[in-house]
Amino acid sequence: MALAVTALAGAGVGLAQTAEEAAGKDSMQAARPVAKGATQDLSKVAVPDKIPPGYRAWTLISVAREEGATDDLRAILGNEAAVVALRSGKYPLPDGAIIARLAWSYDALAESAAAFGKPQSHVAGHPKNGLQFMVRDSTKYAASGGWGYVQFDDGKPSDAAKQQACFACHTVVKNRDYVFNRFAPDPPNGIAGN
């Protein structure tokens, strides 16, 4: 993933930092390229501050594995508005769409090693690297491309400065309405939900 970010950055966005350096680390705020408009009064910038109810039961959009310092396993979930749009690849996503990013430690499953006779499976361990959301509201979050970005650490929401840092990196995929993940394809002959 870091490679992908770096490669995309080389395509002209000018990002020097990898996802693992940036995600979930407060120190990134100083180092991140500053989004256009970041000179605005951040105290006036709207940031989501509540964990959306029911997010844990949302639909799986995709999964991701972060290497390096971030070293985690993640699930990307979406509410119905987000999933309907992403499934059909319709951009921009409509207002009301919300995407959640959950992350856990990347742990070897001891029982799997016993079953295979060698280390094999890795599974989700303890939650780490915060709980992140992107909330689509083109009016409220106009200052950050129509998305409100927030990371909850122990239930505490991040601030407007952090939101600008999230926005700056997600600008790499501006052409996909700032959303990196695509909807993971259904298994062949599987039953498509939604």
Ligand code: HEC
């Ligand atoms: C240095 C780049 C970078 C920064 C900074 C960053 N992200 Fe991301 N984000 C990514 C990449 C790459 C992905 C896709 C891989 C993944 O799912 O982890 C992603 C995925 C996501 C997703 C899933 C939807 C999507 O775009 O695929 C959410 C939600 C998200 N990030 C929220 C945030 C929030 C909130 C912040 C700030 C607190 C933030 N991100 C900061 C690079 C970044």
